[in-house]
Amino acid sequence: MLFEPIKLGNIEIPNRFVRSATNEWLANDDGIPTSAIGDIYEQLARNDVGLIITGYSYVNPQGKSNEKQQGIYDDRFIAPYSEITSRVHKYNSKIVAQIVHGGRQSIVRESSVLLAPSAVRDESSGKMPVEMTEEEILQTIGDFVEAARRTKEAGFDGVQLHCAHGFLLSSFISPYTNRRIDEWGGSVENRTRIIVEIIKGIQKHVGSDYPIMVKLNATDGFDIYSGKIGLDAPECVEIAAILEKAGVCAIEVSGGIFEAGDVMSRPDIDSEDKEAYFRRYAKMIKDTVNIPVILVGGIRSRNVMDLVLKAYADMVSMSRPFICEPDLVPKIRDGVTAAKCVSCNLCFDPDGIKCHYFASEK
Numbered sequence: 001m002l003f004e005p006i007k008l009g010n011i012e013i014p015n016r017f018v019r020s021a022t023n024e025w026l027a028n029d030d031g032i033p034t035s036a037i038g039d040i041y042e043q044l045a046r047n048d049v050g051l052i053i054t055g056y057s058y059v060n061p062q063g064k065s066n067e068k069q070q071g072i073y074d075d076r077f078i079a080p081y082s083e084i085t086s087r088v089h090k091y092n093s094k095i096v097a098q099i100v101h102g103g104r105q106s107i108v109r110e111s112s113v114l115l116a117p118s119a120v121r122d123e124s125s126g127k128m129p130v131e132m133t134e135e136e137i138l139q140t141i142g143d144f145v146e147a148a149r150r151t152k153e154a155g156f157d158g159v160q161l162h163c164a165h166g167f168l169l170s171s172f173i174s175p176y177t178n179r180r181i182d183e184w185g186g187s188v189e190n191r192t193r194i195i196v197e198i199i200k201g202i203q204k205h206v207g208s209d210y211p212i213m214v215k216l217n218a219t220d221g222f223d224i225y226s227g228k229i230g231l232d233a234p235e236c237v238e239i240a241a242i243l244e245k246a247g248v249c250a251i252e253v254s255g256g257i258f259e260a261g262d263v264m265s266r267p268d269i270d271s272e273d274k275e276a277y278f279r280r281y282a283k284m285i286k287d288t289v290n291i292p293v294i295l296v297g298g299i300r301s302r303n304v305m306d307l308v309l310k311a312y313a314d315m316v317s318m319s320r321p322f323i324c325e326p327d328l329v330p331k332i333r334d335g336v337t338a339a340k341c342v343s344c345n346l347c348f349d350p351d352g353i354k355c356h357y358f359a360s361e362k
């Protein structure tokens with residue numbers, strides 16, 4: 001199954017491998033993607049990664065979360081991204097842009113404030129966001145729609161809305177970070193409204209057939225000792241169903257917010273039973289929706305990849321293994337049984353992603 005094609009909306013992906021969105025820390029100070037980012041994506045395409053998802057690109061400067069993160073908040077981004085998509089399209093791979101607003105996990109600069117659905121302090125950073133006004137919510141929806149338009153004009157095969165990991169859209173769907181009592185908070189439907197409005201806007205202004213995908217937090221990831229009740233099942237399944245109805249063509253299942261610790265990129269995945277750590281959520285979502293489900297999080301071995309496709313999801317998505325081995329797909333095809341990645345997390349490098357663990361071998 002791993003090497004069988006699959007359709008996501010109107011695009012065909014040549015196999016079931018996805019490079020999950022991975023911030024490269026290689027953009028210019030104003031977010032313009034450099035050719036070094038293009039080098040990484042072209043290398044992945046040359047090595048048969050079916051679907052490449054870009055690092056998260058901020059839809060407006062207030063929603064920037066990292067230095068050297070790529071942006072997409074102005075039309076001057078279209079040309080550099082066009083160069084990148086045409087480099088990837090020399091091969092069979094498809095490329096989708098992930099777009100984001102950092103929300104309460106953005107960088108605070110002088111005179112800037114952190115926007116969030118509610119004023120809930122981030123206990124990991126100590127930062128206190130402000131509750132967004134209705135006007136700010138509508139403005140942000142517009143920023144996402146404009147960003148999606150730019151992705152299409154730059155030749156991307158689709159767009160992925162980043163609704164995971166505690167960034168703005170993820171903080172709206174979470175009952176922990178969204179305490180609003182207006183139409184943007186409360187019920188699951190209200191908490192998902194901002195995403196649905198973005199989808200409607202993209203369908204109206206960018207095109208009803210432009211593929212829209214979502215990376216969805218299935219769980220905020222708080223442990224029992226935290227005493228915090230975040231997003232989890234069954235609400236994430238209800239949200240997935242709402243997003244399918246709104247017209248999303250694929251859902252990538254992930255989890256974790258900064259405040260909950262090492263949930264998103266779990267360290268030390270050293271046995272098959274630790275792999276695919278969000279699989280039970282993917283299964284619940286797959287049993288409910290009729291669009292392809294993509295699973296990310298600790299997938300390392302051929303055995304588990306096969307198992308995921310058999311029982312939990314339609315595609316396997318990886319981030320850290322492709323930093324370590326951009327040629328992982330042909331290796332698996334040739335019989336290698338597992339990725340080398342040891343999940344040490346040294347690849348989170350603000351000087352530009354790289355695998356430090358195996359650096360001496362390269």
Ligand SMILES: Cc1cc2nc3c(=O)[nH]c(=O)nc-3n(C[C@H](O)[C@H](O)[C@H](O)COP(=O)(O)O)c2cc1C
Binds near residue numbers: 098299353
């Ligand atoms: C260096 C690095 C940067 C990341 N940047 C993003 C990002 O921009 N957007 C996103 O949705 N996830 C991001 N992630 C999370 C991964 O996409 C993925 O969900 C997570 O690492 C678990 O998958 P893995 O075990 O295959 O690494 C990043 C992970 C790493 C290691």
